[in-house]
Amino acid sequence: MAHLWRKLPVGPIGTAEIFSKLHILAIAGLLSLAGCDEPTTASSSTATGFDFYVLALSWSPSYCEAEGDRANPQQCNTTQRHEFIVHGLLPQFEKGYPEFCDAEAQRTKRDLEDRLLDIMPSRGLIRHQWKKHGSCSGLSQAEYFATLRAAHERVAIPTIAPDPGQYRTLSPGEIERAFLQSNPGLEDDHVAVTCDRRRLREVRICMTTDLQYRSCPEVARRACKRPSVVIPPARSR
Template sequence: MSFTRIVSRLAGGLVFLSLFIGSANAQQDRRQNEAGKFNFYVLALSWSPSFCESRGERAPRQQCGSRPYSFVVHGLWPQYERGYPEYCQVPAPRLQREIMTSMLDIMPAPGLIYREWDKHGTCAGTSARTYFENVRKARAIVKIPEQFLDPKEYQTVSPDEVEEAFVKANPGLTREAIAVDCDRRHLREVRVCMTKELGFRNCAEIDRRACRRDKLVMPPVRGGS
């Protein structure tokens, strides 16, 4: 086969692939960022000591002061089976200060609460009050394993160990419904997939994006050694 024909066939294949990808993207775009049009939630639980240690002097005082926070809520994120919506109302409806302050016990940073409402909450298709009620309900459903409630010393863990501990502590939760997120050194988050009714459910894409490191550091809660 001549070089010219090879190049022609390759070019044709690339055009077909481009059209296929464009068609797939168009199918998602028809509901992209439409409030209430999503498949499931991800409850993201941030290991607060890792966040505070990584931020250093830039760490927010509300979260990284003397209070012994362990896992705190990062957010409750609407998801598609692939990808997710964001900023579904621009500008977002104003979040009442009273709702924000009511969430500080589990989301201990005002700026985080406002950002989560703007980026993710507006995609839930509910009022702000209902959305944050669901955040609290989702957090109450997930039981934190005892060894992670108030550790006083640095721990070295593997993602598998953390997932297994959550699975054992939460009947009905499977390894395919939870993922650990990390940076180069620290365990950053545990992400739990939940239905719109806040039951546990599997989520292949979230599971695929999980941390692949062998060992992670979990700093102790504030007041530890």
């Protein structure tokens, strides 16, 4: 199987981190709780070769406003009110990150996608995240998405949504503090808020491979530098 590790040009590769036996048992327990399928042959069963994860939480109304409903109708042109959704669980080096590591990565199974739509409301997003990031985790589809769900459940998401039909303006620091206050043990060097030219786009939370919060200076350096960002309201049809 061809493995194509592509590293973005932001620095040297960090040291590889290998799951402990305890972590493997924990993943097995997560799979049982999540009702996931048996591991596929898309990748090996042990995550190696990267240093930590970034859980990327996307503010869906910003994405839909910026890209337009046609960019992702399942997520944007819907009767459901999506606010923070999981954009992905991204393997990271201390500097840089791998992507598209398996040229032969299998397409995600439909029943697996069905179980993820509550936190990733787009089959296209699920498929893309598996090919781009999951293929670099060293995990099977079932293991990777069970870990992604466990990472999401680790985080208490604060309420920052504006009133229906209204926009809200906050500083990136205020958004970060809302997450810190809602999550004991989460510190300011574990989190990065990102934006486009005016809108909140993502909150990125750094975690070890056993899903403990950790610092990530390189991720933090890419945080939003704007004094304030606009938070569009969730839309429903």
